[in-house]
Each structure stands twice: as C-alpha cells, then as structure tokens.
C-alpha cells in the first residue's frame with residue numbers, strides 16, 4: 146500500500162515577517178489618520194442640537210427696545226441692540242443657575258444669589274464675576290456665506306444685508322470681567 150505524503154506549509158522567513166508587520170503598521174496608521182480627519186470634517190453636533198448651529202428666522206428677531214426672545218433648546222436669549230444682535234448664553238456666570246428676564250426691571254436677574262445684568266448682558270451687581278457669556282451670531286448672505294460674526298469682545302453684530310441668521314451654540318464668548 147502506497148504511503149500518503151503530507152506537505153507542511155513553508156515557514157515564513159524573517160524578511161516576510163517584517164514585511165507583514167510593516168504592512169499591518171501602515172494599515173493601522175492610515176485607519177487612525179482617516180478617523181481623525183473624519184472627526185474634524187464632520188460636525189459633532191447636528192443643526193438644532195445644543196452644541197451645534199441654530200437657524201434664527203428673521204421674523205422672530207426682537208426689535209430694538211423689545212424684550213429679549215428666549216430659545217430654550219439652544220439655551221440662549223436673543224437681544225437686538227441699536228448696534229446689532231447678541232445671543233446671551235442662558236447660564237449665570239456665577240454658579241451656573243438659569244437667570245430670568247424681568248420685564249418690570251428691564252434686566253436679567255438670577256434667582257440663586259441675586260446677580261443682575263443689563264439687557265445686553267453687562268454685569269450690574271451680585272456675586273457673578275463677569276457679564277453674561279455669549280454665543281456666536283452668524284449673519285449669512287443669499288448664498289449661505291457668513292458676512293458677519295460675533296467678535297472676541299462680544300460686540301453686537303449688525304444684521305444689515307442678512308438673508309438668514311444662525312447662532313452657533315458651540316462657540317462661547319466669555320462676558321467682560323468686572324472691574
């Protein structure tokens with residue numbers, strides 16, 4: 146009776162082993178870089194989700210002199226000043242309570258420890274260390290390009306020429322420190 150022959154696979158040599166290790170390293174590196182690029186390309190928050198951008202209908206803007214308009218989901222108050230629009234972050238700069246608009250006093254007041262702020266968010270009195278923080282207001286033209294945006298000082302943004310407006314709740318501009 147003929148004897149069956151069994152062939153063993155050839156063991157890989159050192160050069161092939163190093164080649165496979167090198168290929169695997171490159172694959173891991175590329176996967177990591179690709180993930181990082183996607184992380185930066187795609188916004189982490191969707192439109193209309195806190196942390197993302199909130200479209201603001203032009204018709205919903207308060208007129209200069211009107212009471213601020215609250216956006217509960219975006220956690221901001223919109224205020225139209227003679228110089229333009231500001232979006233005030235709804236959280237008190239003392240210990241994080243939600244302050245309220247008090248129409249009779251024409252100012253914001255915090256129920257927790259009594260800090261008070263003007264309609265533009267400037268500190269008046271109380272333990273808060275600075276004025277109210279803001280979110281970035283973007284003024285967009287017909288093509289959707291940003292033509293004006295809140296600066297680092299939180300100056301009101303003129304709305305002339307606006308085709309649409311958005312508030313970027315992912316960009317917080319700290320209020321002015323008390324003197």
Ligand code: FES
Pocket residue numbers: 237238239240241242255256257258259260271272273
């Ligand atoms: S949290 Fe607003 S005054 Fe303290």
